[in-house]
Amino acid sequence: MAYTAGWSFEGGSRLWLSRGRFQWDHSAVPYGSPLDPSILRSRLTYRGLDGLSGELFGRIDSPWGVFLKSNVGIGRFNKGNENDEDWGGLNRGLSYKNTISGQANGRFTYYTADAGYDFLRGANYKLGGFIGWTYYEQTSDKTGSVEIANPLAKTLPPGDDRVVGSQTTQWNAPRVGLSAETMLTDRWRLNTDVAYLPWTDFKGRDNHLLRDKTHFSEQGGNGGAGVQIEGVLSYFITKDFSVGVGGRYWAMWTNRRGDSLCRGSDCVGAPARFAKYSMERWGTFFQASYRFD
Numbered sequence: 001m002a003y004t005a006g007w008s009f010e011g012g013s014r015l016w017l018s019r020g021r022f023q024w025d026h027s028a029v030p031y032g033s034p035l036d037p038s039i040l041r042s043r044l045t046y047r048g049l050d051g052l053s054g055e056l057f058g059r060i061d062s063p064w065g066v067f068l069k070s071n072v073g074i075g076r077f078n079k080g081n082e083n084d085e086d087w088g089g090l091n092r093g094l095s096y097k098n099t100i101s102g103q104a105n106g107r108f109t110y111y112t113a114d115a116g117y118d119f120l121r122g123a124n125y126k127l128g129g130f131i132g133w134t135y136y137e138q139t140s141d142k143t144g145s146v147e148i149a150n151p152l153a154k155t156l157p158p159g160d161d162r163v164v165g166s167q168t169t170q171w172n173a174p175r176v177g178l179s180a181e182t183m184l185t186d187r188w189r190l191n192t193d194v195a196y197l198p199w200t201d202f203k204g205r206d207n208h209l210l211r212d213k214t215h216f217s218e219q220g221g222n223g224g225a226g227v228q229i230e231g232v233l234s235y236f237i238t239k240d241f242s243v244g245v246g247g248r249y250w251a252m253w254t255n256r257r258g259d260s261l262c263r264g265s266d267c268v269g270a271p272a273r274f275a276k277y278s279m280e281r282w283g284t285f286f287q288a289s290y291r292f293d
Contacts, residue, residue: 011058012289016073016248020049020080020108020138020281022169024206024219027256027274028088037256037274043085044206046167049106049140049281051077057287065118067128069179070111077106082142082167085149098149101164106140108281112195112228116179124183132175134197134228136250136279139168145210156210169204169219169279171252173197173226189234189242197226200252202277221254221277232287240291248285253278 028041053075061067080103087096116130142165147153156162177195184190204219232246256274 006063006293008061008291008293009058010289010291011056012287014055014057014071014073014285014287016053016055016075016283016285018051018053018075018248018281018283020046020051020077020279022046022049022138022167022279023277024204025276026217027276029274031273040085040087041273042087043083044167045083045085046103046140047081047083049077049080049103049138051075051079051106051108053108053110055110057289061118065121065128067116067118067130067179068114069116069130070113072111074109075107077108077140078104080106080140084145096150097147097153099145099147099153099155101142101145102161104141104143104163106138108136108138110134110136112175114175114177114179125181127178127180129178130175130195132195134171134173134175134195136171136252136281137169138279139166141166164208164210166207166209167204169202169277171200171202171279173200173252175228177228187236189236189244190231191234191246192231193229195228197228197252200224200226200254202252202254204277219275219277221256221275224252224254224278226250226252232285234287234289240293242289242291244287244289246285246287247283249280249282251278251280 024044026042027037028039029035053073055073057071059069082101084099112134114130114132116128118126118128120127144161145155147155175195202221206217208215230248232244234242234244236242254277
């Protein structure tokens with residue numbers, strides 16, 4: 001199956017079955033202090049965020065080797081747990097706490113958009129480099145709050161699954177990578193994309209609804225990095241229509257930077273503190289696509 005010398009477009013849809021993770025390390029050291037910022041005040045870890053998303057994708061190839069490609073998706077999840085660990089005499093003198101909460105009403109959206117050039121092209125293969133942009137946003141509610149480490153800590157009783165908080169995360173990052181495609185046989189095709197994210201920008205908000213007042217932390221960080229890797233094996237049922245199965249792994253993280261601690265609509269005078277954020281989402285997807293030459 002040779003590639004023609006003219007324009008071509010391929011587009012389709014995917015279902016992505018994925019698992020997500022998010023972590024927030026909140027330092028005990030004020031921002032700008034010479035002390036070691038790895039001394040933690042708290043760590044919130046969201047894990048087991050199993051979700052299903054649907055997405056659309058497409059790629060346009062020109063006769064000169066220049067290509068454009070993109071995908072956009074939206075998904076939901078209602079699984080997972082959040083561990084909230086606290087150190088250093090917080091919470092009425094307790095030296096350590098670790099509460100666990102469930103996850104509900106989870107949503108995530110994402111897109112990637114790239115422009116590139118195939119510097120190697122043959123009858124049954126092509127290899128190109130690209131630059132682009134990626135965006136990922138996720139929100140979820142925390143339900144219940146059960147202490148699992150310190151019997152002196154006061155939390156909600158087991159079975160009380162009221163909403164106790166929420167977390168919103170938003171990531172933006174440039175992408176630089178390689179895109180490869182090869183026909184293994186007349187009907188089987190292998191595609192791979194590997195992208196490095198040289199810089200990330202993160203914004204988020206953590207809400208605590210069980211405090212005396214509505215309490216939230218404005219979160220921000222940048223200057224980190226990330227990776228986005230995927231591969232898909234497709235089978236052409238006809239000359240232009242194919243179905244496939246693939247895998248994907250995304251990860252992003254920030255360097256340490258300060259948070260603003262807020263209550264209500266106004267930030268209080270507490271100093272900003274070092275913080276570090278990271279996310280992962282990985283899983284398997286199934287796709288169907290059609291090609292126009």
